[in-house]
Amino acid sequence: MTDMVSVERDGRVATVRFDRGSRANALSQRLIRDLTQAALGFHDAPDISAVILTGRSDQFTMGADLKDPERQDPAQVPLSQRRLLQRAGPRLCAAWEQVDALTICAVEGWCIGGGMALAAACDLRVASRETVFYVPEVERGMNMSWGSIPRFVALLGPARTKRLAALCEKIDAETALDWGLCDALADPGGTLARAQEIAGSAAALPPTALKMVKQDVNVAAMALARATAHRDLEAFLLMQESEDFREGVASFLEGRTPDFTGD
Structure with a gap:
């Protein structure tokens, strides 16, 4: 499809x-x-x-690229433009959540931040036994956005979501399986093959009935998602105005411990 994204089809x-x-x-x-x-x-x-989503053979993703040449200093961009730029992540997750087929995320290595939001937007997740799930946004002086909090709550419940997204706990693969954050484990390098097994089971079923049930489950689980996630983009824009946001990003890029003040 592009030099960074490829799409392959094998039957269904x-x-x-x-x-x-x-x-x-x-x-x-x-x-x-x-x-x-x-x-x-x-x-x-x-x-x-069924659609399988996977990253590199050694790493799913370490999250949003804070060194992206397209990333601009919030202080130099009008609010009206920043609101548009910040819609890209939520749009990505919504697009994957709304795929009609069953979606399976095969995760090798680290799954961090925006990668966690993307993985949670899929129906199922297969992780390597060495995978670590991590949501460091609060440690960077920002809130977790991209509409991910309702998805985390649907998967994990409130308390575990707070541990993941508010306390920034790193979740290993065995814990993720126990919590329901992932649905199957594989040896390192084996997540795609395990995801293909699950996808093969889906492909053997009546496709329309499968998709109907998926949609019914999503509606039941995410009925209040828009009501609870509608403000996360605006909250992110607000956090961009804070000293803690600037300190969180700067300390990460400089490889030092942040000094947060609450301002």
């Missing part, structure tokens, strides 16, 4: 791979757009029963 199963060419496999603005377009290609695809 499609596989979407993304690779930035670096080990971090960070989510740049361009990659976010490409992955959104890949998902939209499956919104009206009656011949596809």
